[in-house]
Amino acid sequence: MSRAGIASTQPVYEHPWIVRFSHWTNALAILVLTLSGLQIFDAFPSFGPKIPENDLIEAVPAAVTLGGWLGGALQWHFTFMWIFAAGGVLYVVGQIASGHYRTVMFTGRDVAGVWPMARHYFFFGPKPVQTGQYNPLQKLAYTATILLGALSLSTGMVMFKPAQFSALGLIFGGYHGARLVHFLAMCGLLSFIPGHLIMVAIHGWDNFASIFTGWKRRPDYGLPEDQA
């Protein structure tokens, strides 16, 4: 075993306050925005014209909606969009200001490590030696969620004020295009969650506790000697 791969027995302060705080505001905001968003979608469940209207679904199941009706759902959506935006800005600014983003941001150097990690997760390949807090696949996933969050917010801004933000709207094809991209960004964000929760379940209590306390007892990775 290489020195870099030696698992540490020492606790690691993995998640600074800002990461933990914004994790939970974002988790709640994504839940509320998804449910209320589906209720809003129910008012016109199509991405085509109004006439003729071709609905993609008869009705969105009430179990995955919030707000009871369009107006109620919009109230949830227009309240939690600010919480989501604030949490996102807090996270990004905090990560950049502290330099902590380096542990999690996907860069060109991580590209080569994605496939070995995916092979390990999905095809029972050998587990690659992990040298940092996050493996390349995790970095890819976490970095993608930030981009998807930014996409949700920017398309949401276009839908919220298509006339005032008409220049931004040009990127997405105006109100109509932004509505579709907004929905796809939600799908992208939601696709992250099952894998995330499965990994949390697999990695046990010490890992789960770290998103509350910041500290991870008995991390299952070591750091390269030059970073330790």
Added chain:
Amino acid sequence: MFFARPASESRRSVTIGAVVRDRCAHERDDADHQVKNDRRTTRRELLKLSPLVLLGGFAVPSIRARLLEAGMAWSDVAASAVFRRSHLAPTFSASDVVPFDQFPYNGYDNLEPAIDFERWSLTVGGAVSHPGRYTLDQIRTLPKVTQNTRHVCVEGWDVIGRFGGARLGDFLDLVGADPQARFIAVSCADDYYESLDVATARQPQSLLCYEMYDQPLDRGHGAPLRLQLPTKLGYKQAKYLMTLEVTHVLPAKRSYWGDQGYSWYGGL
């Protein structure tokens, strides 16, 4: 203690993400002391998340209603803050306009309320120097604007149509609206009503609309006169106008849908 883990004061100096080295050898000899420190650090870290408890307010019905009301009010404040009167909503070429029969008739109740078209006039009151009744012909004497703009419904659909009419701003000048007045309130031949901020009313694309697709407004689309506001959602664009009031304060009945929970501002 679920979150207990080894702790030492030395960790304060450890940089984020780095492995903590055991620099306090004496602590290993004092397991009790360590457990206490553990709990204290854990408690301190958990305390930093305590503001999250405020989000629990959304689980309490009475608090939830006020929070959502505040969220809507804040969204309206932000919306009016980003509104620029000089910023025009996108306009489109004739080829982008949907055929007339694909422009939806949308109403909450009766698409053809009883109106005596022979005697129709718009009754103007409030903070104006020339209150009274204004006929369609009087409104038609104002410069006519024709525009292809996007109509956005709160439900999520949108449609590009062609509209013609007089600028609402020109009409406000005609009736001598008080420049200090802040709101325009209208009522309709059905029991619909709306109000809007004067900044939007004076946006140059805001019309007292009497034509669609170069034809006189038909009954379902709001004949004889409706609001056409490319910077507002559809429900703000009241049809079958009967009265127009210029006011300093919002009336108690602000907006047919706004009073039921939609955004009052409803801006685009």
